[in-house]
Amino acid sequence: MTDLRLTFDEDPEVYDRVRPAYPPQLFDDFSEMLGDAMAPEICEVGAGTGKATESLLNLGAQVTGVEIGASNAAFLRRKFRGRAIEIVHASYESAVLRGGYGATVAATAWHWLDPATRLVRSASLLADHGVLAIIDTNQVESPVDRGYFAASQAIYARHGDHSAVPMPGRAVVPPAFSEVLRTPLFGMPELRRYDWDQTYTRADYQDLMRSYSGMRAMGVERREALIAELGEFIDAEFGGRVTRPLVITLVAARKA
Incomplete structure (x- = not known):
């Protein structure tokens, strides 16, 4: 059976080009949550191609990026050569990490982690009162x-x-909020939302479709036939452009 996490590893350049980054205000808010820590040490889980990593580095953080895909890990090393980052090519569950981090961040990656262990694992790697931050698109x-x-x-x-079925409105409460709320490992979580609509040309939207794990897991012929028909529909009925209404959520809590 295909490990869907590894489908993102097949074409890092396309993924990096078409997947949206994250709102700058989110990282301003996250920085406030960290407090006065200078050059905080952050463990980023599922770093991918660095869509959130750049912003974490720009906070002055020392980042350990955990990435399961070999191609993505190599891409990250090239992209951030000379920056304050260490790339660990492993799953989060198996990675050998030193711990004591001021924060652990999962940007559109939490749902890929083992639900039976991800909270315990995250708490064990944080310093006292460290912050767990879960970002979802x-x-x-x-x-x-x-x-x-x-x-x-x-x-x-x-x-x-x-x-995927869109959420019914912009007042999104992601599953991670109730998950963190229920555990004694962390204090009361904060939830913040950021409107982040993205508009794509037909060609970019088609490449975005190719970056999705479900699409990558389809047979090439069936996938490309679907994407081609979607492109024709976008041109014929929507003037060659599509807007995705997005809300980015940040769930953050301190280690208890």
Whole structure:
């Protein structure tokens, strides 16, 4: 069976180009949560191609980036050569890490971690009162998409697939919030939301589709037929552009 986590490792350059970064305000808020720590040591889980890493480094942090994919790990080493970062090529569950971090950050990666161990693992790696920060990218229902996502479902169905169901509004409460709320390992979590809509040309949207794990796991012929029909639909009905209504959420809590 294909490990879907490794599908992101197949084309780091395309992933890095088409996947959105994160709102600058999020990292300003995160920096305030860290307090007065100078050059905090941060463990970033599932660093991918560094979509959040750049912002963490810009905070003056010393970053340990844990990345399961060999190609992504090599990409990160090239991208951040000379910066204050160590790349650990391993899964979060198996990585040998020194611990004592001021923060652990998972940016659109928490759902890939083992739910039975991820909170315990994160708490064990944090210094006293260290911060766990879970960032999620949430697609939401909104008129800014001009009806594209509802209208495109028939195309997915013709190809034996479906897209993820958008959240019902912008007041998103991600599953990570209740997960952290229930554990005695962390104090009361904070939840912050950031509107972060992204608009794509047809070609960029097609490449975005190719970056998704579910799409990568499809057979090439079926995937490309679906993506081609979506592109024709975008050109014919939406003027060659698609807007994804997104809300980025930050769930943050201190180690108890």
